[in-house]
Amino acid sequence: MAATAVAAGSSLSFAAPSGTSPGAGAASSGPEATVDHRAWTTADDWLRGTAHGTAPRSRGRTGLVIDHTVGTLDHTDPHTGTKATWEYATWTAPLHTPSAPASEIIASWNARTPAGTWIQAEVRATYTDRRSTPWYVLGHWTSGDAAGDIRRTSVDGQGDGRSSVSTDTLAVDAPASGLRFASYELRLTLCRRPGTRLTPTVWRLGAMGSDIPDRFTVPASVPGEAAGRELKVPRYSQEIHKGQYPEYDNGGEAWCSPTSSQMVVEYWGRRPTAADLAWVNPAYADPQVCHAARHTFDYQYKGCGNWPFNAAYAATYPGMQGVVTRLRSLGDAEKLIRAGIPVITSQSFLASELDGAGYGTAGHLMCVVGFTRQGDVVANDPASASNAEVRRVYRRRQFENIWLRTKRYNAEGQVRGGSGGVCYLYFPVDLSPGQRLALASVGVR
Numbered sequence: 001m002a003a004t005a006v007a008a009g010s011s012l013s014f015a016a017p018s019g020t021s022p023g024a025g026a027a028s029s030g031p032e033a034t035v036d037h038r039a040w041t042t043a044d045d046w047l048r049g050t051a052h053g054t055a056p057r058s059r060g061r062t063g064l065v066i067d068h069t070v071g072t073l074d075h076t077d078p079h080t081g082t083k084a085t086w087e088y089a090t091w092t093a094p095l096h097t098p099s100a101p102a103s104e105i106i107a108s109w110n111a112r113t114p115a116g117t118w119i120q121a122e123v124r125a126t127y128t129d130r131r132s133t134p135w136y137v138l139g140h141w142t143s144g145d146a147a148g149d150i151r152r153t154s155v156d157g158q159g160d161g162r163s164s165v166s167t168d169t170l171a172v173d174a175p176a177s178g179l180r181f182a183s184y185e186l187r188l189t190l191c192r193r194p195g196t197r198l199t200p201t202v203w204r205l206g207a208m209g210s211d212i213p214d215r216f217t218v219p220a221s222v223p224g225e226a227a228g229r230e231l232k233v234p235r236y237s238q239e240i241h242k243g244q245y246p247e248y249d250n251g252g253e254a255w256c257s258p259t260s261s262q263m264v265v266e267y268w269g270r271r272p273t274a275a276d277l278a279w280v281n282p283a284y285a286d287p288q289v290c291h292a293a294r295h296t297f298d299y300q301y302k303g304c305g306n307w308p309f310n311a312a313y314a315a316t317y318p319g320m321q322g323v324v325t326r327l328r329s330l331g332d333a334e335k336l337i338r339a340g341i342p343v344i345t346s347q348s349f350l351a352s353e354l355d356g357a358g359y360g361t362a363g364h365l366m367c368v369v370g371f372t373r374q375g376d377v378v379a380n381d382p383a384s385a386s387n388a389e390v391r392r393v394y395r396r397r398q399f400e401n402i403w404l405r406t407k408r409y410n411a412e413g414q415v416r417g418g419s420g421g422v423c424y425l426y427f428p429v430d431l432s433p434g435q436r437l438a439l440a441s442v443g444v445r
Contacts, residue, residue, distance in 0.1 A: 033213060033420070035326045036098035037443040039206030040186075046091065053089025054190060061319070061429060063111075063201035064091055066190050073191070079151040079299040086118075086191040093186040093205065101128050101180030102209030105170045106422075107138050108308040108324040109188075110204035110315030115146035117200045120189040121308075123170055123207065125181040127162065134158075135187065136165050139308060143295070143316045151299040154306060167298070168307045168324075181209060204315065208325045212420035218404040219329075220397055223375020226334035230370030230378050233267040233342050235390035236286050238382040241293075244284060248293045249303045256365040257305045258292035259382040260344045261314055263367050264426045265292075267342055270317035286387070305363070307346075307422065314426040321429060323444055326421040330377070330400045332442045333368055336425070339438035343368040344424040349402040350411060355395055359383060360411065363419075371396075 040046065046056040046064050055067035069087035076083045109121055121138045137155040145151065158165040162179065163172050172179050186205055192198040238259040242252030249255070265271065272291045280287035296313045298306040311322030327333055333343045344367050351360040361383075369391075370378035377399040384390045402408075405418040425444060427435065439445065 033211070033326075033328060034098075034100040034102075035208060035210045035212075035328070035443055036100070036102065037206060037208045037323070037325050038096050038098075039204060039323070039445060040093055041204045041206075041445075048094055050092040050094075051089075052091075054091040054188075057201070061203060063203045064188065064190070064205075065201050066192060066199040069192070072194065073189075075150065075191075077150045079153060082148070082150075084148075085194060087194050088189050088191045090190070091188045091202075095126075095183050095185050096207075097183040098181075098209040100211055101182050102184075103172045103175040103180055103211045105181060105184055105207050105209050106168060106307060106324050107186060107205070107207040108311045108322065109141070109202060109206070110312060110321055111141070111143065111200055111202040112316055113142045113144065113200040114198050115144060115149060116193040116196060116198050118142045118150050118191050119200050119202065120191070121205070122187040122189070123184055124187070125163070125170065125184040128178075128180045128182045130182075131162075133160055133163055133170075136170055138165065138168070138170070139306075141309065141312060143312070145294070152297065152309060153300040154298050156300055167301050168309070175211075175214075180211060184209065204321055204323075206323060208323075210326050210420070212326065212406050214407050215405055216407045216409075218401055221329040221331045221400060223371065223396065224331050224334050226337040226371045227375055228371070228373040229337055231267065231337060231340060231342055233367060233369045233380055234263050235380050235387050236263055236289050236382060237384045237387050237390055238289070239385055240285055240387070241289060244281075245290060245293065248290075248297045251290075251293070253361075253383065255289065255293050255304055256382050257307075257310050258296045258313070259289050260365045260367045260380070261296065261310045261424065261426070262289050262292040263380055263382075264342050264344060264424075265314050265317055265320065268317075268320060268426065268428055270320060305365070307424065311424055311426070314424070319429045320426060322424060322426045324422065324424055325442070325444055327404075327423055327442055328421065329404065330371075330375075330396060333423075334371060335438045335441050337368065337370055339432075339435045341425065341427055341435060341438060344426075345403050346419040346422040347399075347403040348408060348416070348418055350409075353402055354398050356392060357381070357383070357394070362410070362416070365424075 043056040053070040066089045238255040244251040277287045296304045307324045314322035367380040377394045381392045404421045406420040
């Protein structure tokens with residue numbers, strides 16, 4: 001798809017080429033993979049929503065804040081047992097109709113919450129049969145974890161018998177039935193301690209609605225415009241942190257997501273301050289990776305792999321943005337690499353399916369940083385014994401398939417899911433025209 005300029009307040013979408021094969025077990029929606037990404041980021045965007053006590057504020061970067069509170073709510077933190085009353089204000093996005101009905105919705109947000117504040121993100125969808133879901137909570141979120149604050153958490157046990165929330169993803173329970181989400185609304189609740197003037201600031205709210213057909217294999221792409229291009233992304237190993245901070249899931253293989261996130265944050269010239277890292281044991285190498293794990297940890301999921309929590313972490317750094325979306329092929333990733341934008345990908349595979357990895361995984365994040373002249377993938381893979389071993393070259397065809405497929409077989413021959421091309425994209429507010437076009441070409445503004 002050719003890159004196009006995008007007007008503020010618009011949404012972008014793209015579909016796989018019409019010749020795409022659905023593979024085994026194709027969903028009834030047909031062979032094309034559709035992805036629609038919608039974001040609210042500007043003052044005009046915030047003014048188009050329904051505000052109860054919130055308003056846009058510009059202090060160098062426009063964000064949604066509490067102008068005045070409209071009530072109080074009582075909240076008991078399930079992870080600390082702390083009961084507290086909070087003042088709140090809300091903002092609800094206009095109803096959004098994706099370019100095609102979706103089987104999944106994944107939201108992401110960029111915000112900062114001073115101590116004594118937090119936000120709640122929710123989604124309500126309308127099915128293609130015109131019935132609606134309840135409001136589903138997609139996260140109680142804070143950028144920090146000060147004493148007395150709530151703990152960052154997803155919410156389990158949400159469903160209406162037709163759809164349900166799994167940590168960070170709202171999905172139709174039986175996509176083979178043909179039921180889809182025809183439209184959706186997002187809602188933010190901004191909370192603060194009573195009697196204060198504190199406020200969270202939300203710079204970006206968005207969601208990716210997608211309908212990815214069930215497929216064990218995906219069409220092969222042809223090496224293109226990023227051949228021979230490699231970005232200088234810092235290399236960090238998750239494995240050197242094995243056994244560190246059990247309260248944040250014990251390092252090692254559990255920290256692939258925050259380790260990948262930290263690599264890209266630092267690629268863009270941001271990093272924690274010495275004061276930010278003062279809590280880390282000085283005997284530990286790369287304390288910023290420990291910092292990322294702490295600040296992406298989901299207390300319900302009990303891990304650091306919550307997709308929107310990682311995107312939100314990246315955006316706590318000055319002038320940074322983070323989104324969760326899907327790409328169609330390595331060709332899309334090549335457009336981003338050529339523009340200087342790394343891509344953090346989510347995949348699962350047997351050891352025999354990715355030559356050179358030396359391991360298999362039910363779910364793993366790594367960072368695509370370039371392509372060889374032959375079109376193979378250059379990845380910063382944090383599942384490495386040392387920082388020096390993080391750079392890997394993976395065969396293009398193998399990598400593309402394990403990342404983009406939605407179905408796979410595990411070691412016992414059982415059918416399991418795949419991410420269907422999920423990725424994190426982190427980028428600064430100040431972008432070059434070429435970088436903006438590259439993002440627009442994959443449906444992100």
